[in-house]
Amino acid sequence: xxxxxxxxxxxxxxxxxxxxxxxxxxxxxxxxxxxxxxxxxxxxxxxxxxxxxxxxxxxxxxxxxxxxxxxxxxxxxxxxxxxxxxxxxxxxxxxxxxxxxxxxxxxxxxxxxxxxxxxxxxxxxxxxxxxxxxxxxxxxxxxxxxxxxxxxxxxxxxxxxxxxxxxxxxxxxxxxx
Amino acid sequence: xxxxxxxxxxxxxxxxxxxxxxxxxxxxxxxxxxxxxxxxxxxxxxxxxxxxxxxxxxxxxxxxxxxxxxxxxxxxxxxxxxxxxxxxxxxxxxxxxxxxxxxxxxxxxxxxxxxxxxxxxxxxxxxxxxxxxxxxxxxxxxxxxxxxxxxxxxxxxxxxxxxxxxxxxxxxxxxxxxxxxxxxxxxxxxxxxxxxxxxxxxxxxxxxxxxxxxxxxxxxxxxxxxxxxxxxxxxxxxxxxxxxxxxxxxxxxxxxxxxxxxxxxxxxxxxxxxxxxxxxxxxxxxxxxxxxxxxxxxxxxxxxxxxxxxxxxxxxxxxxxxxxxxxxxxxxxxxxxxxxxxxxxxxxxxxxxxxxxxxxxxxxxxxxxxxxxxxxxxxxxxxxxxxxxxxxxxxxxxxxxxxxxxxxxxxxxxxxxxxxxxxxxx
Numbered sequence: 001x002x003x004x005x006x007x008x009x010x011x012x013x014x015x016x017x018x019x020x021x022x023x024x025x026x027x028x029x030x031x032x033x034x035x036x037x038x039x040x041x042x043x044x045x046x047x048x049x050x051x052x053x054x055x056x057x058x059x060x061x062x063x064x065x066x067x068x069x070x071x072x073x074x075x076x077x078x079x080x081x082x083x084x085x086x087x088x089x090x091x092x093x094x095x096x097x098x099x100x101x102x103x104x105x106x107x108x109x110x111x112x113x114x115x116x117x118x119x120x121x122x123x124x125x126x127x128x129x130x131x132x133x134x135x136x137x138x139x140x141x142x143x144x145x146x147x148x149x150x151x152x153x154x155x156x157x158x159x160x161x162x163x164x165x166x167x168x169x170x171x172x173x174x175x176x177x
Numbered sequence: 178x179x180x181x182x183x184x185x186x187x188x189x190x191x192x193x194x195x196x197x198x199x200x201x202x203x204x205x206x207x208x209x210x211x212x213x214x215x216x217x218x219x220x221x222x223x224x225x226x227x228x229x230x231x232x233x234x235x236x237x238x239x240x241x242x243x244x245x246x247x248x249x250x251x252x253x254x255x256x257x258x259x260x261x262x263x264x265x266x267x268x269x270x271x272x273x274x275x276x277x278x279x280x281x282x283x284x285x286x287x288x289x290x291x292x293x294x295x296x297x298x299x300x301x302x303x304x305x306x307x308x309x310x311x312x313x314x315x316x317x318x319x320x321x322x323x324x325x326x327x328x329x330x331x332x333x334x335x336x337x338x339x340x341x342x343x344x345x346x347x348x349x350x351x352x353x354x355x356x357x358x359x360x361x362x363x364x365x366x367x368x369x370x371x372x373x374x375x376x377x378x379x380x381x382x383x384x385x386x387x388x389x390x391x392x393x394x395x396x397x398x399x400x401x402x403x404x405x406x407x408x409x410x411x412x413x414x415x416x417x418x419x420x421x422x423x424x425x426x427x428x429x430x431x432x433x434x435x436x437x438x439x440x441x442x443x444x445x446x447x448x449x450x451x452x453x454x455x456x457x458x459x460x461x462x463x464x465x466x467x468x469x470x471x472x473x474x475x476x477x478x479x480x481x482x483x484x485x486x487x488x489x490x491x492x493x494x495x496x497x498x499x500x501x502x503x504x505x506x507x508x509x510x511x512x513x514x515x516x517x518x519x520x521x522x523x524x525x526x527x528x529x530x531x532x533x534x535x536x537x538x539x540x541x542x543x544x545x546x547x548x549x550x551x552x553x554x555x556x557x558x559x560x561x562x563x564x565x566x567x568x569x570x571x572x573x574x575x576x577x578x579x580x581x582x583x584x585x586x587x588x589x590x591x592x593x594x595x596x597x598x599x600x601x602x603x
Binding site for chain 2: 037041043
């Protein structure tokens with residue numbers, strides 16, 4: 001774009017008036033703004049005592065869970081789509097023949113390394129049966145690296161823990177049950 | 178045997194020094210906390226509120242924070258970089274801290290205490306480490322100038338361009354603002370007729386007119402200059418983090434850095450003390466503290482409380498100002514000192530001198546009340562006229578409008594002269 005392009009509107013700063021030259025408006029404005037903020041409500045969330053507001057839990061990406069179907073079985077069909085989609089390679093699935101007639105495979109073991117996970121939510125998007133979901137649990141801590149590798153039982157227990165507060169997204173969004 | 182024991186005045190002086198240094202160090206530690214609170218509140222945060230009593234879960238609004246901060250910085254490695262001048266590098270923080278503490282020898286921290294016969298103190302005991310010091314104000318100014326050496330030494334010894342630039346800026350700034358500071362002070366000395374800070378407070382208390390009301394121009398000049406002397410925002414160029422990393426203390430860490438930071442806070446406390454003592458009436462408050470001898474312990478404590486409250490209020494204002502206005506550019510800082518503050522300070526000095534000269538004549542003509550009214554009205558008129566004149570005449574370098582040597586369309590360097598004519602015609 002050239003300096004004389006008609007699309008450019010050149011603005012000139014107004015020359016300072018007497019009041020500005022006396023530094024008075026700046027003085028008053030600055031002090032008024034800081035004084036107002038000094039007493040205004042604070043935005044800090046005192047974390048452990050006070051839970052932060054996560055907004056819409058449907059689109060929040062916290063700790064994973066493995067959903068159960070109506071009979072309480074794991075919904076996962078061990079198709080490996082989530083493990084393939086995962087950019088951090090943190091999902092490790094061992095598939096085996098399913099004992100149930102409605103699917104061919106199911107995960108014998110399903111591990112997510114929460115320390116490697118980048119919480120991008122690609123696994124959730126990739127899953128064809130809406131078995132893996134990200135909850136709105138945000139304070140994920142542990143005392144060892146081993147503890148942070150979540151196995152199938154732990155991921156299912158996350159589901160049991162959060163299913164009342166956060167119903168399966170699949171159900172609300174018309175996915176497969 | 179008795180001759181080996183210190184005399185009573187020595188003991189009294191030692192007790193005063195102990196109280197003062199202890200109080201100042203505690204105050205400096207807690208002012209850091211207050212500063213962080215103010216910073217947080219202005220930014221809509223809550224600020225440090227977690228650290229309370231160690232090893233318990235009691236939080237006390239974060240009042241344990243200074244202890245934690247101090248412990249942390251003391252436990253850090255006392256690292257001396259290889260490229261520094263070791264002697265000066267070590268001396269700088271000591272010089273600056275010693276100077277900023279020694280200033281308080283001449284600064285009264287209250288009115289005085291009533292006689293305590295049980296301890297052998299028969300007269301009123303002034304709350305001042307060196308009560309007989311006739312050059313009180315000069316002592317304060319001399320030592321605050323020595324504190325500049327600490328900054329310069331630190332910047333020079335660091336052998337680092339940021340430290341060096343910070344030191345240079347600091348010296349230029351402090352030299353420039355010593356003059357308006359001194360001019361503001363001279364007006365007070367003229368009016369009070371004494372260099373003793375306690376005498377200046379007594380003069381204000383006995384007349385009931387604080388010098389801030391009698392010499393508004395001097396007050397403003399002194400106030401602005403003391404911001405610059407304490408290197409507080411908007412004049413914190415010696416250590417402008419965005420430009421100079423840390424200024425003169427870039428290369429410092431651990432306990433030496435702590436000494437620098439404490440000295441910086443002490444500068445602010447000194448500035449607040451001087452502003453309150455010289456312009457805001459010191460321990461005097463109308464109808465509350467009286468104005469003569471102390472008499473009872475109640476009055477003595479009340480005066481101490483009034484003085485402390487005023488100083489705290491001034492310090493809070495210092496901290497509020499920090500978040501209110503952006504930092505000046507260096508040329509603006511210098512313009513302000515030499516082209517605005519210096520003439521205004523001289524104007525104030527001339528006004529005060531003229532009033533003091535003609536006061537007997539005023540009193541003879543208009544009576545005492547009329548003379549007092551004139552002595553207040555004239556400086557206020559001078560204040561407004563002086564401010565407006567300096568505002569109108571201020572060189573335009575102090576405003577931020579970019580200086581254009583050519584108009585926005587004169588872009589020959591980009592297009593070539595002939596080409597531009599074509600474009601404009603088309």
